[in-house]
Amino acid sequence: MMDDERKTTPSGGSVAAYVGAPLLRVWRGTVDFAAYVVSIVLSFRSLRFIRLRSISATILTQTRFTGIDALPFVIVIAVLVGGVVIIQGMTNLPRFGIEGYFSNLMVIIIARELGPLVTALIVITRSGTAIATEIATQKWSREILALEIAGIDPRLYIVIPRIVAFSLSIFSLIIFFDTAAFLGGYLISLATLYMPVGAFFGNLSQAFSMKDLLATIVKSMMFGVLIPLISYYYGMMPRSKSEIPIYVSRAVSRTLFTIIVLNVLVSALLYFSWLE
Amino acid sequence: MVPLLEFRNVAVDAAGSEPIEGVSFAIAAGENAVFFGVEGSGLKTVAPLVLGLEEPSGGDVLHRGGTIRGLDYLERLRYKNAIGYLHGDYGLISSLTVEQNISLRLEYYSEYLPEEITAITERLMAELRIIDKRTARPVQLTRSEIFRTAYARAVVHDPELLIIEFAFVDQSPLNIRSFMDVLKARGADPAKSVIFMTYEPQKFVDFADTFIMLYNGRIVFSGSRQDFFDSDNPYLVQYRSTSLRGPMAIS
Structure with a gap:
């Protein structure tokens, strides 16, 4: 084999x-x-x-910032997402002759999937960052060190209140999201077509099941735990000021990826018929 | 009498730390000491060892005769409660007010009632003349106010040992006058000790009983206040005279 060939052929x-x-x-990551999660769990002692x-x-501060302050933004997004789904559903389902399943489809798309997922995305971009x-x-200004020296475990002092606040906030925001979307x-x-309000919400309430509520609780708990955990983990990583944006960006992308994968897993576990 | 703090032949060779070797000293309760030396002398390794943030690779660090290695959670908490630490970055929690920064430690795990915590915090803020800043956040404070708040936080639990590490950098002497009076009172308390880590030991001649100088990770001078002035130790002589000529190679 020629030298050049050797260089280009792996x-x-x-x-x-x-x-x-x-x-x-x-x-390794x-x-x-x-190991970091285990250390958090052990610190619970x-x-x-x-x-x-x-x-x-x-x-209280974190609940206000993550939940209450995000509410207007969540509602606007929910209304827009809900509008798009409803318009698409009401204009396309009749073509396939399945308009009778419209409410079920609304619950499936908005309540089961988009509500938790879009809410989590909003929380990650606002509060995770x-x-x-x-x-x-x-960490850079040695505030974390000051806590450690004072005998205050930063993992407990910083992570635990945020897990509580995020879980409560995400659950509440999902409920608001679903309501606003519907x-x-x-x-x-109504701007494009008419459907009686009683029929619309009557069908919706019939399409809801306890499983949907369970899915919302499970997802909000999981997201509420994971977003602060992953954000803290990457927040502690920078070894210099210049690395702060790198790890903040990494925190967002890794949290997004984890949340989307877990959302799929929970949906699969809860809704696959072979598990029923 | 058992010393409050003792280093027995302590060595550190961990990457990222200033190495030290064979460092031994003892500080009695009520004794105030100044550690000084040139950059890279090992000075910055002493406080992390006392605080338990770093493990010695050799020798032992003892508090009241007992090693601080392998303490369980509760023992470590008790040990940390015996120490106050003030460093040059101050590290005030930026999201908390002056009052919250000072009281945080007591709020977190002490048995004090809320009104007792308020009373302790108010007394400290009054002594240090920062009571009118109680609701201010660190970003709204002057440098000396940050310093005084950090000091109040370091002593709010009334520790028997206070470590002040390079904390006087860029401080206006007049603005920290009230602080110096408070510090003098603490220095005179026979049950409490203060350790200063500094490049300017002469600033603390009014407070300190013992002066310890490090160079290349070893103690090259240790003596009383009088020794600090009178000794002809060549390292000390070079340091006092800020001369580049002498046993210390200065880069």
């Missing part, structure tokens, strides 16, 4: 390295994240020493 070893190196990185008064203010940036800045979507759809 050998077996280099192909393995090409494929293996990223896999190894993912594996997963192991490191798992010291919860009994903590006075609730020290974290109650943080829970805020946590990662705040932690990275606090209500606002119906109003928007």
